[in-house]
Amino acid sequence: MSGQESTEFDPTEHPHRRFNPLIGKHVLVSPHRTKRPWKGQTEAPVLAQLPKYDAECYLCPGNTRSGGIQNPKYQDTYVFDNDFPALLSSPLPTQRTSSEPPNPMFTSSPVRGQCKVICYHPRHDLTLARMEVDDIVSVIDGWKGIYIEEGSMLRESSSSEGHVQIFENRGSMMGASAPHPHGQVWTTSYVPDEPATELHHLATYSPPSTPPASHPRGLDGKPHLLLSYAAEEVERKERVVELDESGWVAVVPFWAVWPFEILLLPYKRQIPSILQLTPEEQEGLARIMKKVLVRYDNLFSCPFPYSMGLHQAPLPPIDPTKEVAQTHFHFYPPLLRSASVRKFLVGFEMMGEVQRDLTAEQAATRLRDVSEVHYAEKVGVDQ
């Protein structure tokens, strides 16, 4: 330290750019804009007392959906085909052959796939944050079932690699159509841009120096970007929100875009897909998901809106030992300062690059500082 402190780069003070090696993009960070004292949440806790069953909900057991189909009186999870799917499972139409070379400016190709809905629980008023760990284990079983089934569907009819995108939109701010706990699964006869970009960066990762022996290696014995990253985050601690000894860590990633974005990933070994989870890992995953989501809800004492997604190996599953994929979950919540103040991804962020004020380290600290007990239980809302 010299007398130059005032002009030495300090990422907690100075505008800077961070690099996301998983997708090869940057984020502009403006920490000088968060110098004002953190005002905390000033709104009253959101205690919407939802009924355990809602006759108007198209997802509740026994109710009839808009297409006229009646839901069974399911007791556990319930999977059905989306009544208004963005993808169709019918065979691919044929493309007219042309003698002209393809025009790179007007390239389109037919795709196929399937859109499913998975109800997490029969009870209308629950959320993943307030479900039992065992119930979340059942949800993961439901995801496994769909992943296997969709793999067969694609194998039957395609030679190409496909993808199963498991995700959840929670809250009307994220376009969710109903509060009933549920997620979606879209299968595509190709690997979409986001996971394809990640897989490309995982496959081409080359560390600048040999990682320490304490960092686990990938299934091929080589350094693995996401395993080395998770190991470093566990050591550095400052961005860790939750850690589960079964081998999972939840961090606000160094390159987070959303204010309270979380990356949930294994830190002990490479797990190409949820099919390779041990029972202990699956239970640990359920446990850490619940803990993360309780912290989210407690941050502004509201049902925290988010999009959550699972990235794993493409379909149909090939030899898992040859996979570069590492199972991980992204949580992208839009809230910024309270239950009603959201981040807008507009203007410079659309035209230039994504930007944030709060640093990832500040966000992780805030998430660690809230209670581990759900706010609705504290104020005595009946379960």
Place this chain on the structure above:
Amino acid sequence: MSGQESTEFDPTEHPHRRFNPLIGKHVLVSPHRTKRPWKGQTEAPVLAQLPKYDAECYLCPGNTRSGGIQNPKYQDTYVFDNDFPALLSSPLPTQRTSSEPPNPMFTSSPVRGQCKVICYHPRHDLTLARMEVDDIVSVIDGWKGIYIEEGSMLRESSSSEGHVQIFENRGSMMGASAPHPHGQVWTTSYVPDEPATELHHLATYSPPSTPPASHPRGLDGKPHLLLSYAAEEVERKERVVELDESGWVAVVPFWAVWPFEILLLPYKRQIPSILQLTPEEQEGLARIMKKVLVRYDNLFSCPFPYSMGLHQAPLPPIDPTKEVAQTHFHFYPPLLRSASVRKFLVGFEMMGEVQRDLTAEQAATRLRDVSEVHYAEKVGVDQ
């Protein structure tokens, strides 16, 4: 045509993927979801009668902003430094030198820049759509002034290439803080991801075959991606919304993500930045911008929200004849079916890839079908 029509790929019927050669990404298109008849707009026209001057508006002439600074009684455009900038113009802090190789998973670098606001007009109740063409010509002059000035600022202090991002967020849905007509300019000591990606694809464009002699060439005499694209769109017509003989075309691009996204670009010659506009081109640009924005407002009879951004050559301007950049504007409006139904970019779109139902061709048809006269003038709202 054989008897196989039912299974021959038809992009107006079948789910497909389109490729965006400007950024190397795809969009999933689900046209089968728009088979239902177009319901048009069912809400009453939005006729918010704003005052010509609002004492509470921080952008109106003569008013005092939150920082305590008083706006002059400006008559034309007015440019000032953002009171709460995401970037600072102070000299770059120095980075501690390290003996260790840089860690690709924790890479950050200090950046500098500047954030400015440009009021388009002293009148609180106007928008670009309702301003006179001459007044929009003045706005473009304002942009030119900032571009030159920011270039000098960067040249003085940096050796690296920078970027001037001119943009506008319009409407509270896009996070705009005030209805007063205004835009923003963020200058950065680097080229942000979006324009950098575009410039990379422009620089590496290699057409699969020699384009027709009727397609204009770039300044280097070679085929240019955006010039060939614009020339093809002018010929094909189906995605063209407006065309100005001075050399501008507004299209819903083949690879549009937002329902009524528009790309406004030159089709006659390469124009690296707005500094190279002829007076005729500048006036034509003002004219076509106004026409596009009138169509937007008329689509749902409301002040159409959008983010608009200008991409052009990086800073400091080097020899324009060696530039690959082509001046163009992106318009990203969030509305889908009415003044209140917006598209959410969530779930699969965040985790997989962007998706749309309405095709670019359908969107262009709807924009062409609305009146050229602003709805507020039709119902006799006084200017």
